[in-house]
Amino acid sequence: MNARATVTPASAAADHIVLRLPQRQDGADLHDLIARCPPLDLNSRYAYLLLCEHHAATCVVAQVNGELAGAITAYILPAQPDTLFIWQVAVAPAMQGQRLGSRMLDHLAARCALSHGFRRIETTISPSNLGSRKLFNSYARRHHAGIEAKPFLGSSDFGKGQHEEEWLYQIGPGLCAV
Numbered sequence: 001m002n003a004r005a006t007v008t009p010a011s012a013a014a015d016h017i018v019l020r021l022p023q024r025q026d027g028a029d030l031h032d033l034i035a036r037c038p039p040l041d042l043n044s045r046y047a048y049l050l051l052c053e054h055h056a057a058t059c060v061v062a063q064v065n066g067e068l069a070g071a072i073t074a075y076i077l078p079a080q081p082d083t084l085f086i087w088q089v090a091v092a093p094a095m096q097g098q099r100l101g102s103r104m105l106d107h108l109a110a111r112c113a114l115s116h117g118f119r120r121i122e123t124t125i126s127p128s129n130l131g132s133r134k135l136f137n138s139y140a141r142r143h144h145a146g147i148e149a150k151p152f153l154g155s156s157d158f159g160k161g162q163h164e165e166e167w168l169y170q171i172g173p174g175l176c177a178v
């Protein structure tokens with residue numbers, strides 16, 4: 001399958017949404033999208049260019065009427081090749097609450113299941129990020145998967161800068177519901 005050309009229409013209303021692999025040309029727009037999606041940490045333009053260049057196969061961008069309106073950045077854990085680690089999920093503020101995040105997650109998981117055969121999804125979520133928690137709980141319910149959470153990075157791990165703690169969420173077969 002040529003995933004670069006994959007178009008995923010889910011409903012008539014969403015026909016103008018294109019889900020595809022990121023390309024180098026998306027790097028700067030991806031950076032600007034993340035900047036508009038607090039509370040996400042904004043990384044450098046260089047970091048997003050590298051994600052597009054090196055990790056495109058495990059990332060997805062959503063174009064709405066030609067504009068970058070959503071993205072998921074992710075990679076396969078080097079020491080756990082059966083695990084897809086989702087780094088950031090971003091939906092442009094005007095598109096939030098319209099299931100774009102869920103569609104991107106379903107699309108990316110289906111594509112990576114084909115290409116990498118992963119069994120488990122992991123992500124980290126700060127306790128205050130209700131939207132992110134709901135997004136992943138909803139994914140687990142839809143796919144009849146278990147979901148477990150445990151403390152991962154404490155505030156002090158981030159050094160002197162203020163940063164909320166991050167919990168590790170694992171989703172997959174054989175796990176319990178949170």
Ligand SMILES: CC(C)(COP(=O)(O)OP(=O)(O)OC[C@H]1O[C@@H](n2cnc3c(N)ncnc32)[C@H](O)[C@@H]1OP(=O)(O)O)[C@@H](O)C(=O)NCCC(=O)NCCS
Nearest residue numbers: 088089090091096097098099100101102131132134135138
């Ligand atoms: C979190 C985010 C990615 C969700 O994307 P979205 O397209 O708005 O989410 P969806 O419409 O697909 O909703 C999925 C589920 O989460 C729930 N949900 C989404 N955002 C929510 C919020 N802010 N508060 C409560 N529930 C929320 C929806 O009701 C839905 O639940 P359901 O399936 O039980 O009906 C998006 O709001 C966003 O970009 N937020 C800012 C950045 C961020 O926090 N990213 C996540 C951290 S990696």
